[in-house]
Amino acid sequence: MARNFFVGGNWKCNGTAEEVKKIVNTLNEAQVPSQDVVEVVVSPPYVFLPMVKSILRPDFYVAAQNCWVKKGGAFTGEVSAEMLVNLDIPWVILGHSERRALLNETNEFVGDKVAYALAQGLKVIACVGETLEQRESGSTMDVVAAQTKAIADRVSNWSDVVIAYEPVWAIGTGKVASPAQAQEVHDELRKWLAKNVSADVAATTRIIYGGSVNGGNCKELGGQADVDGFLVGGASLKPEFIDIIKAAEVKKGA
Numbered sequence: 001m002a003r004n005f006f007v008g009g010n011w012k013c014n015g016t017a018e019e020v021k022k023i024v025n026t027l028n029e030a031q032v033p034s035q036d037v038v039e040v041v042v043s044p045p046y047v048f049l050p051m052v053k054s055i056l057r058p059d060f061y062v063a064a065q066n067c068w069v070k071k072g073g074a075f076t077g078e079v080s081a082e083m084l085v086n087l088d089i090p091w092v093i094l095g096h097s098e099r100r101a102l103l104n105e106t107n108e109f110v111g112d113k114v115a116y117a118l119a120q121g122l123k124v125i126a127c128v129g130e131t132l133e134q135r136e137s138g139s140t141m142d143v144v145a146a147q148t149k150a151i152a153d154r155v156s157n158w159s160d161v162v163i164a165y166e167p168v169w170a171i172g173t174g175k176v177a178s179p180a181q182a183q184e185v186h187d188e189l190r191k192w193l194a195k196n197v198s199a200d201v202a203a204t205t206r207i208i209y210g211g212s213v214n215g216g217n218c219k220e221l222g223g224q225a226d227v228d229g230f231l232v233g234g235a236s237l238k239p240e241f242i243d244i245i246k247a248a249e250v251k252k253g254a
C-alpha cells in the first residue's frame, strides 16, 4: 500500500509574529505537488498556532510541538490535547529528542502522551532516535526499538501516527545521516513494527527522517525506499523548505 509522502516543519522556539507571517506568506505562494503526493504540516510555537492556522493555505496543516500527558487542570504552563482539539489543531509532535533530553521525558511518559493525544482525536508525529554515544556503542536499534515499544504498548490504532526517526547527533548539527544510514534504521524500524505490531501497520505507517535535512540533501534521502518524508527543523524556517516539500516527487512512479 502506498504511503503518502509527509513533510513536517518544526519551527521549534523561533520567530516573532512578523517573521512567522513572512514564513506563512512564502508557503502560501509556493507551487508544490498536490496533497495526494505530499502532506505538509508546519509546527509553530503554541502562541502562534491560531494565527498560523487562520492565514495558512488550506492544503497545509498545523501541528503543536507538544501537549500534556492527560486531561488538563492544575498543570501550570501546560497545554492539553483537548485544547488543541478545541482549536481544530489536527497534529501534535510528541517525544522530540529536545524534550526527552532537556525536560527528562522518558519513553513511558512519551508513550502515555501519544496514547492520550490519539484518544482525544489528534494525529501524532512521534519522534525516536539515538544519541551519538548510543550509535557508536552499537545500540541504535535497541534504543529506537525501546522508544517505539513504549508507544506500541499503549497504542492499538496506528492510522494517525507518523514516526519521525531523528538521530540526535544529526539534529541542528549540519551532520546529516547518510541516505544509507537513514534507510537502514527505517528498514529495521519497519521490520520491528511487522514483528511486534502487525504486517499491515508496518506497511502503512509512515516513517520520516529528521536531522539537518535541507534543500540539497532531501532528494537523495527521500529517494530511499523506507524514507516516507521528513521532519525539518532549521530549514523549515527558510524558503528552501519549499524544495524539501518538492522532494516528494522522487517517489512518483516508485
Ligand SMILES: O=C[C@H](O)COP(=O)(O)O
Binding pocket: 010, 096, 166, 170, 171, 172, 173, 174, 210, 211, 212, 213, 231, 232, 233, 234, 235
Ligand atoms: O524536528 C526537527 C529536527 O529536530 C531536525 O532539526 P534540524 O533540521 O534543524 O536538524
